[in-house]
Amino acid sequence: MLIADRVLKLSESATIAVGAKAGALKAAGKDVISFGMGEPDFVTPEPIRRAAIVGLEKGLTHYAPTPGDKASREAIAEKLRRENHIACKAEHISVTAGAKHALYMTLQCLLDDAKGQEVVLPTPAWVSYRPLIEVAGGVCVEVPSTVDSGFKITPEALDRAITPRTVGVIINTPSNPCGVAYSSTEIEAFARVLARHSHVTIIADEIYEKLLYPEIEPGLQQRSLASFPELAERTITINGLSKAFAMTGWRVGYVCAPGENGRFAKELIKLQGQMTNGIATFIMPAIVEALTNGAGDVEAMRKVFARRAKLIHERLTAIPRFRCVRPNGAFYSFPDISECLGRTTPAGRTIETAQQFAEALLDEALVAVVPGEDFGACARTHVRFSFACADENIERGVGRVAEWVAKLR
Numbered sequence: 001m002l003i004a005d006r007v008l009k010l011s012e013s014a015t016i017a018v019g020a021k022a023g024a025l026k027a028a029g030k031d032v033i034s035f036g037m038g039e040p041d042f043v044t045p046e047p048i049r050r051a052a053i054v055g056l057e058k059g060l061t062h063y064a065p066t067p068g069d070k071a072s073r074e075a076i077a078e079k080l081r082r083e084n085h086i087a088c089k090a091e092h093i094s095v096t097a098g099a100k101h102a103l104y105m106t107l108q109c110l111l112d113d114a115k116g117q118e119v120v121l122p123t124p125a126w127v128s129y130r131p132l133i134e135v136a137g138g139v140c141v142e143v144p145s146t147v148d149s150g151f152k153i154t155p156e157a158l159d160r161a162i163t164p165r166t167v168g169v170i171i172n173t174p175s176n177p178c179g180v181a182y183s184s185t186e187i188e189a190f191a192r193v194l195a196r197h198s199h200v201t202i203i204a205d206e207i208y209e210k211l212l213y214p215e216i217e218p219g220l221q222q223r224s225l226a227s228f229p230e231l232a233e234r235t236i237t238i239n240g241l242s243k244a245f246a247m248t249g250w251r252v253g254y255v256c257a258p259g260e261n262g263r264f265a266k267e268l269i270k271l272q273g274q275m276t277n278g279i280a281t282f283i284m285p286a287i288v289e290a291l292t293n294g295a296g297d298v299e300a301m302r303k304v305f306a307r308r309a310k311l312i313h314e315r316l317t318a319i320p321r322f323r324c325v326r327p328n329g330a331f332y333s334f335p336d337i338s339e340c341l342g343r344t345t346p347a348g349r350t351i352e353t354a355q356q357f358a359e360a361l362l363d364e365a366l367v368a369v370v371p372g373e374d375f376g377a378c379a380r381t382h383v384r385f386s387f388a389c390a391d392e393n394i395e396r397g398v399g400r401v402a403e404w405v406a407k408l409r
Helices: 014-027 046-057 070-084 099-110 129-135 155-161 184-195 259-273 281-293 295-317 354-365 391-406
Strands: 093-096 118-123 139-144 166-172 201-205 235-240 253-256 383-386
Touching: 014 354, 046 281, 070 093, 070 253, 070 281, 093 099, 093 259, 099 129, 099 166, 099 201, 099 235, 099 253, 099 259, 118 129, 118 155, 129 139, 139 155, 155 184, 235 259, 253 259, 295 391, 354 383, 354 391
Parallel strands: 118 139, 118 166, 166 201, 201 235
Antiparallel strands: 093 253, 235 253
16 A cells, blocks of 8 residues: 655654553563653542533533534633733634644644745754644754753744744743743743744744743743734644643643634634544533633642652752753753763663663663654754653652663763
């Protein structure tokens, strides 16, 4: 059978691959400690679970409207108006099968194949951005950052990356894989740059917006790009319930596109109607419950992640051959392991790449991390640790890493 070139060229998600290998070793009885998957270790709060159960008991088992029912879309729009200061209505919203689905459809609607259209992407960046840009026919233009820059790009670097071929810019803050959030002042500086480029659509991925740690960076607050009047008409906001509400398996994402009286949203919903239609109907009451009454549970989980952010940073920076940026958002740390490369492991394997580092670490120390290659060209000497796991796992797991790294020769 024939397989389309655009699919053959796709790379497998590095995070999913690491999760699968770690899972196989655990199933074989190995004591694996995993820092691989970006998934909260909490169970979805009980009131949210109960809302879905009640929905099932009420017989919400038939097709839902493609973009979601009225109540869930109104709850999302109300949340965006109240918390993010985004001027939007329910009809500007579509509920999607996770935020990745929202991003996929956004890029499919934005880009045309074979036109050389560019999407600017600050890197290191989530592993799926580049493949999703390319499968939609676009060209990914990376704007790199480093440990020395705190994994942040400057407004000037963003400005230089934008050309007449630029169709979109993706801004993800707090970020995966870096665990770094831009301050309100820094977002304002980006907004001033983007305001000068009226041909560019802004895609704001805010999936980690509630996982900010002012305990680490005092005064840190979320600022949505769509809240700036000069950008409101051409900013598409991507979000979902997966990370903040510990609902990864529910697959609830959403996209908000209020510009031009919802024209982009209407076209995206048309595409969605030919793909997945709506998500499971009985989940919709859970969306309303989460966004209406879930703030307390989110805050309790956020505080735990803030404590873990401090803990893992202390433990990782104590490893002599690691260089780290202090995480102030999301649940990731992304150390530079350059000083570990070119060395030999205790089992006699030579490590030349982050991929080889991660493979050897898993095989020899039973610790799973994600290699940096797929996060961007500037990330090839990094590995990602997710601290969405118990404190004990952080202590034991990073302890194993430290012992193993100390034995590299």
